[in-house]
Amino acid sequence: MSDNKNKDYELQVRRNPQSLLEEYPRKGTNIQSTHYCAGCGHGILHKLIAECMDELGIQERCVMISPVGCSVYAYFYFNCGNFQTAHGRAPAVATGISRAEDNAIVMSYQGDGDLASIGLNETLQAANRGEKIAVFFVNNTVYGMTGGQMAPTTLIGEKTVTCQTGRDPDYAGHPTHMCELINTLKAPVYIERVSLANPLKIRLAKYAIKQALTVQKEGKGYSFVEVLSPCPTNLKQDVASAQKFIEEQMEKEFPVKNFRNNLYTKEPVKRPASDFSTESLDKIFNVNRGEGTGYVDDEMEPVSIKVSGFGGQGVLSAGLTIAQAACAEGKHVSWYPSYGPEQRGGKSNCSVVISNETIGTPVVDDIDILIALNKPSLEQFSQDVKEGGVILYDAKIGEFETNRDVKVIAMPCVDIAEEHGNARTANTALLGALTELGDVLKRESYENAIREMFASKPKVIDVNIEVLEAGAEWIKNNS
Amino acid sequence: MSNQMVKGNTAVVIGAMYAGCDCFFGYPITPASEILHEASKYFPMVGRNFVQAESEEASINMVYGASGTGHRVMTSSSGPGISLMQEGFTFLAGAELPAVIVDIMRAGPGLGNIGPEQGDYNQVVKGGGHGNYKNIVLAPNSVQEMCDLTMKAFELADKWRNPVVVLADGTLGQMAEPLVFPEKAIEPKNDKPWAVKGNAETMGNLITSIYNDFNDLEDFNFKLQEKYAKIEAEEVIYDEYQVDDADIVLVSFGISSRIARSAVDKSREKGLKVGLLRPITLSPFPVDRVKELADKGVSFISVEMSNGQLLADVQFAALRKDDTHLVNRMGGNLIELKHILAKIYEIAGIDDEDIDLSERSEEKASPNIID
Ligand SMILES: Cc1ncc(C[n+]2csc(CCOP(=O)(O)OP(=O)(O)O)c2C)c(N)n1
Numbered sequence: 001m002s003d004n005k006n007k008d009y010e011l012q013v014r015r016n017p018q019s020l021l022e023e024y025p026r027k028g029t030n031i032q033s034t035h036y037c038a039g040c041g042h043g044i045l046h047k048l049i050a051e052c053m054d055e056l057g058i059q060e061r062c063v064m065i066s067p068v069g070c071s072v073y074a075y076f077y078f079n080c081g082n083f084q085t086a087h088g089r090a091p092a093v094a095t096g097i098s099r100a101e102d103n104a105i106v107m108s109y110q111g112d113g114d115l116a117s118i119g120l121n122e123t124l125q126a127a128n129r130g131e132k133i134a135v136f137f138v139n140n141t142v143y144g145m146t147g148g149q150m151a152p153t154t155l156i157g158e159k160t161v162t163c164q165t166g167r168d169p170d171y172a173g174h175p176t177h178m179c180e181l182i183n184t185l186k187a188p189v190y191i192e193r194v195s196l197a198n199p200l201k202i203r204l205a206k207y208a209i210k211q212a213l214t215v216q217k218e219g220k221g222y223s224f225v226e227v228l229s230p231c232p233t234n235l236k237q238d239v240a241s242a243q244k245f246i247e248e249q250m251e252k253e254f255p256v257k258n259f260r261n262n263l264y265t266k267e268p269v270k271r272p273a274s275d276f277s278t279e280s281l282d283k284i285f286n287v288n289r290g291e292g293t294g295y296v297d298d299e300m301e302p303v304s305i306k307v308s309g310f311g312g313q314g315v316l317s318a319g320l321t322i323a324q325a326a327c328a329e330g331k332h333v334s335w336y337p338s339y340g341p342e343q344r345g346g347k348s349n350c351s352v353v354i355s356n357e358t359i360g361t362p363v364v365d366d367i368d369i370l371i372a373l374n375k376p377s378l379e380q381f382s383q384d385v386k387e388g389g390v391i392l393y394d395a396k397i398g399e400f401e402t403n404r405d406v407k408v409i410a411m412p413c414v415d416i417a418e419e420h421g422n423a424r425t426a427n428t429a430l431l432g433a434l435t436e437l438g439d440v441l442k443r444e445s446y447e448n449a450i451r452e453m454f455a456s457k458p459k460v461i462d463v464n465i466e467v468l469e470a471g472a473e474w475i476k477n478n479s
Numbered sequence: 480m481s482n483q484m485v486k487g488n489t490a491v492v493i494g495a496m497y498a499g500c501d502c503f504f505g506y507p508i509t510p511a512s513e514i515l516h517e518a519s520k521y522f523p524m525v526g527r528n529f530v531q532a533e534s535e536e537a538s539i540n541m542v543y544g545a546s547g548t549g550h551r552v553m554t555s556s557s558g559p560g561i562s563l564m565q566e567g568f569t570f571l572a573g574a575e576l577p578a579v580i581v582d583i584m585r586a587g588p589g590l591g592n593i594g595p596e597q598g599d600y601n602q603v604v605k606g607g608g609h610g611n612y613k614n615i616v617l618a619p620n621s622v623q624e625m626c627d628l629t630m631k632a633f634e635l636a637d638k639w640r641n642p643v644v645v646l647a648d649g650t651l652g653q654m655a656e657p658l659v660f661p662e663k664a665i666e667p668k669n670d671k672p673w674a675v676k677g678n679a680e681t682m683g684n685l686i687t688s689i690y691n692d693f694n695d696l697e698d699f700n701f702k703l704q705e706k707y708a709k710i711e712a713e714e715v716i717y718d719e720y721q722v723d724d725a726d727i728v729l730v731s732f733g734i735s736s737r738i739a740r741s742a743v744d745k746s747r748e749k750g751l752k753v754g755l756l757r758p759i760t761l762s763p764f765p766v767d768r769v770k771e772l773a774d775k776g777v778s779f780i781s782v783e784m785s786n787g788q789l790l791a792d793v794q795f796a797a798l799r800k801d802d803t804h805l806v807n808r809m810g811g812n813l814i815e816l817k818h819i820l821a822k823i824y825e826i827a828g829i830d831d832e833d834i835d836l837s838e839r840s841e842e843k844a845s846p847n848i849i850d
């Protein structure tokens with residue numbers, strides 16, 4: 001062979017896979033070599049992943065996520081789209097990427113501190129959702145980057161700078177078995193633990209990585225590969241003792257095997273394309289663009305209404321019906337519920353303000369019309385009714401008197417509702433009375449509001465409209 | 480009229496969807512949960528993405544990932560969740576990723592209760608995470624603005640590649656008002672040149688907040704400050720009500736500003752020259768306008784549901800502490816009109832026997848409202 005040919009050959013052998021950069025300009029200085037220590041597993045794993053990307057022809061679709069840990073700079077090396085993320089959050093970031101770009105092949109590359117400690121929740125949850133991501137988990141039993149602290153995967157008796165006499169399970173628990181944990185979940189498609197202890201095992205590791213990426217290429221869901229990996233620097237080992245440590249200690253604690261392979265049986269997860277059209281949105285929100293929008297500026301005095309009672313008496317929906325009617329007439333209106341406790345059956349009230357101008361406070365302190373469905377609220381809010389205002393209440397509450405200049409109407413709203421066969425419409429009977437008290441809103445607006453409010457329960461529309469009318473009739477005859 | 484009565488929390492989702500938001504990530508918390516409920520209902524109806532995240536840390540990091548692909552994305556929460564998201568905020572700011580976060584404030588500190596408050600002001604306006612960054616913060620005060628400012632938030636987030644917070648409170652989330660729907664929906668082009676989409680064109684791109692070289696990171700920090708200066712120059716929005724001839728100017732945002740507006744009307748009935756300055760952008764703050772008014776010699780009253788957090792910004796902008804006053808409630812209590820009026824009358828030097836401040840409103844104080 002000529003010298004030239006020799007060089008070509010050498011280059012071919014030494015050349016990085018296409019999915020790894022040939023030089024690392026993002027590194028800044030010394031761009032020919034990686035930042036990893038000699039004998040570190042990260043570099044080997046990078047190369048294996050990149051070879052698989054090449055062989056599967058997926059380089060362009062790939063997005064690599066660099067974690068926090070020694071592989072924080074994985075983006076120096078991978079020749080594909082790159083993200084760097086916060087410590088432990090890579091699976092959440094991966095979820096975001098994958099959901100937004102369904103065609104992307106998302107890889108989350110994480111160490112044991114990152115994945116099994118600070119990010120354990122994100123790890124398990126993303127796995128459990130079956131996100132379309134490949135997770136490469138570098139288990140080196142130690143926090144490499146921060147100077148060799150104990151990791152979740154540190155072996156019993158293994159010395160680190162934060163367990164200087166060796167990990168004691170009584171104080172620091174036991175090593176975390178991630179493959180086994182993830183294997184308790186239903187969604188993952190592929191789970192395997194591999195080792196980088198020797199060349200043969202490295203070849204087997206590559207096979208697993210390729211399977212994991214094939215799951216992604218075919219859009220089938222979640223794949224997880226745990227890689228037992230040397231950190232000679234922090235474990236103070238040379239190449240031979242690092243290999244020995246992995247084979248004789250790590251592999252004993254963390255069995256190297258396939259835990260699950262559903263690559264060939266799992267169907268791809270299909271996600272629909274997003275629809276951004278005005279038409280579709282108008283449809284789901286029932287927007288009717290034929291009619292005008294905006295506000296009608298008819299002269300009127302602002303009206304403040306308070307509806308009050310117990311949760312479950314239809315207090316909030318009565319208020320909302322009034323507001324809906326006002327809205328349909330192009331009035332300014334606000335509806336403000338006292339929120340929270342009513343769901344647990346306590347007192348409930350809402351304020352409705354109707355005006356022809358921008359409304360200031362939506363909370364009604366000075367009440368024009370009080371509708372009270374129970375005694376405590378009648379007693380509480382009657383104080384706040386203005387001079388010249390109206391108190392309309394359920395006659396079942398009993399006698400109520402005030403010496404102030406306020407019109408007090410006790411209405412047999414429950415009886416009226418029962419006459420129409422539905423006691424639950426008592427609140428609607430009160431609204432009927434409201435249509436005849438002053439001329440704030442038109443009766444038909446209330447009727448339309450009822451139709452809209454009960455659009456999903458058409459059966460009760462008619463009875464509510466009857467009761468509304470009956471309430472209006474009653475007040476005409478009784479005031 | 481085809482105005483629709485809509486709750487504030489729903490209006491947020493409507494605004495987001497008409498703004499072309501493609502992904503929603505969130506975790507339940509009262510009083511923001513309805514945004515999550517509505518998003519889970521409507522996003523999938525048009526093939527868009529919804530994920531109930533495992534925590535707010537996860538939500539904001541899902542936002543980080545999805546935003547990095549160039550899509551319009553959002554999350555929403557309330558105080559305790561927003562606190563958890565602070566890591567994500569600073570990473571978004573550091574990677575210059577656009578994102579919309581809606582904070583429906585509740586009362587704190589700690590678990591507090593689910594009543595309305597504005598105590599997240601500093602955390603959100605000053606940027607609660609580490610580093611020299613800022614959020615853009617929009618403060619709606621009506622259901623219409625819950626929709627419109629959410630739309631605006633997406634526009635600003637993309638324009639400035641920065642997180643934008645829509646800062647509202649429990650009251651605005653729960654109340655309903657007529658909504659005039661957006662004229663048309665935005666169909667995002669996603670032509671952001673920096674995005675990483677998992678395709679050939681964007682292979683060379685990198686989303687990161689790392690700058691190893693100290694000088695590079697310092698340069699980046701200076702660049703961020705230049706960006707914030709531009710935002711301050713271009714994006715300040717505020718609303719004024721009867722300010723021109725006012726001797727007393729109320730400064731207030733969100734639900735407090737609605738009550739403050741009523742206080743202006745009431746005081747004007749008494750012949751008092753009172754006005755309302757309502758910052759719509761809390762960051763950037765309308766510093767220049769406050770200074771102008773300060774130079775005219777007005778009295779300021781900060782009307783807020785927090786411990787003077789807004790007042791501090793008013794004083795900072797006015798370059799004075801004297802004749803700046805605070806009317807506030809906390810703990811889940813709404814500001815009451817009478818408290819604002821009492822302070823106005825005190826400053827104006829009139830007596831009003833009708834105002835009784837001795838009683839605290841009982842109505843809104845409810846047991847067991849922690850979610
Ligand atoms: C929130 C947060 N806490 C702590 C750190 C510091 N930190 C950086 S790397 C690291 C541990 C990484 O260990 P591991 O995930 O095992 O990766 P390795 O270096 O071993 O590959 C820690 C704690 C950080 N960057 N962020």
Ligand code: SF4
Nearest residue numbers: 036037040070144231
């Ligand atoms: S410290 Fe360990 S994990 Fe980190 S680069 Fe060195 S050998 Fe690799």
Ligand SMILES: [Mg+2]
Nearest residue numbers: 111112142144
């Ligand atoms: Mg490690």
